[in-house]
Amino acid sequence: MNVEDFDFHLPEELIAQTPLLDRTASRLLVLDRKTGETKDRDFVSIIDELNAGDCLVLNDTRVLPARLYGTKNETGASIEVLLLKQTEGDEWETLVKPAKRVKEGTVISFGDGRLTAECTGEAGHGGRLLKMKYEGIFHEILDELGEMPLPPYIKETLPDQERYQTVFAKNRGSAAAPTAGLHFTTELLEQIQQKGVHLAFITLHVGLGTFRPVSVENVEEHEMHAEFYQMSEGTARLLKSVKENGGRVIAVGTTSARTLETIVRDHGDYEEASGWTSIFIYPGYEVKGFDGLLTNFHLPKSTLVMLVSAVAGKDPVINAYKHAVEQRYRFFSFGDAMFIR
Structure with missing residues (x-):
């Protein structure tokens, strides 16, 4: 199977640079995976696509303000650091720019010394391991000094950093937002529950x-x-009950989707894991962990387009994407959504 099979033409102007003022104001393309037929709807109509007894599985990860700008103590040279994951204690796997200036023993200072980081070695794919030193609570310092690590295709600044968090974001650890969840407001989720639809929460910390x-x-x-995931006993019990009913x-x-598939693949059912x-x-790939997928529109030739194609079939998905381009849907993190039923 060739990567080129998952390519499609995407005009650059369709890449959404900023979020809509109203989270629920996006459009929704509904794709029937049995027939390949599509319908153009508004996102709030997702409630009409759900039935009492169904369950939405939401990723409650919270994005870290993981981009830091500092200077080398030795020379004063500017260094950009992106935190990827906490490896042990106060040590982090990071990406740094320019990497060639950061060697083992290099010390970087942020926020006039409120936070310093010493390079303790190299990590995979050109990364660096940094040991953080600070006084107080690390995440409070990070909230003050860090910036939201927006995807590389977004060139605009984001004045309100909470717009790159879901309204149910809770567990810190992501380098990127689970963007399908950005369309929901608390009010819409309450309306969905009032219809008799269950809400379940899992965690997967999205990596770069x-x-x-x-x-x-x-x-x-x-x-x-590799990315860290977690499902509680309560969520596993709820999902089993939904399927049984x-x-x-x-x-x-x-x-x-990837979390559910991992757990069902490894345990044969929904289990605390x-x-x-x-x-x-x-x-x-035969999908076993879920029956429908709500997702944004993804990059051509990306692993995410491949995942969506596994759910609904390559040709129906590529055709749906071509339709979305023709109808001027907004793409990627701040763009519109697609529901595969």
Whole structure:
């Protein structure tokens, strides 16, 4: 299977640069995976696509303000740091720019010394391990000094950083938002529950592998970065009950989808679990962990388009994407949504 099979023409002006003022004001493309038919709707009509007894599975990860700007203590040179994941204690795996200026023993200062970081070694893919030193509570300092790590295709600044968080964001740890969840408001979620639809929460801390392009021609040769996931006993019990009573499990976003598939693959059912997943879902994979998927529109030739194609079929998905382009849907993190039923 070739990466080029998942390509499509996307005019640059369709890449949404800023979020809409109203989270629910996006459009919704509904794709029937049995027939390949599409319908153009507004996002608030998602409530009409759900039935009493169904369950939305939402990723409650919270994005860290993980981009830091500092200076080398030795020379005063400017250094940009992006926190990827906490490895042990106060040590973090990071990406730094320019990497060649940061070697083992280099000390970087942020916020006039409120936070310093010493390089303790190299990490994979050109990264660096940094040991953080500070007084007080690390996350409070990070909230003050850090910036939201917006995807590379977003060139505009984001005045309100909470617009890159879901309204149910809770567990800190992501380098990127689970963007399908950005469309929901508290009020819409309450209306959905009033219809008899359940809400379940899982956690998957999104890594920068989300944006890493597929650099091989053969899809099967691509390797995914590992990301931390967690499902509670309560969520597992709820999902089992939904299935036993004939309801549908609807994954909100590819991160929820990958978490559900990982757990069902490894345990045979929904179970309390946590760990690291590098699951790669592409056509030929049989989806067992969910019955429907709500997702944004993704990059051409990306692993996310491949995942969506595994759910609904490559040709129906590419055709739906071409329709979305023709109808001027907004793409990527701050864009519109698609519901695969």
